[in-house]
Amino acid sequence: MAQAHTSRGRAQDRALVAGGQAHEVRYEAEKTGKSRQAVKDAIKSAGNSRKEVEKELERK
Numbered sequence: 001m002a003q004a005h006t007s008r009g010r011a012q013d014r015a016l017v018a019g020g021q022a023h024e025v026r027y028e029a030e031k032t033g034k035s036r037q038a039v040k041d042a043i044k045s046a047g048n049s050r051k052e053v054e055k056e057l058e059r060k
Contacts, residue, residue, distance in 0.1 A: 017053050019043040032057045 018024045019040055028050075029036045034057050042056035 015050055016048045017043055017050050019048060028053065028057075034060070 017028055017039070025036050025039050025043075028034075028039045032039070032054065034042075038057060038060060039053065042053045042060070046052040046056040
């Protein structure tokens with residue numbers, strides 16, 4: 001029997017920024033008005049939590 005689909009995975013995925021995926025880094029850079037390198041640096045220093053990355057980018 002097939003397993004029921006839930007939105008749990010989507011919510012968890014949206015809460016994180018995958019630094020290795022160009023489209024996610026580009027999206028976050030365009031959203032915050034920062035460079036892609038700044039986003040990658042923020043991910044390295046703050047971790048991959050979207051909220052923490054955005055906070056880090058606001059400080060710069």
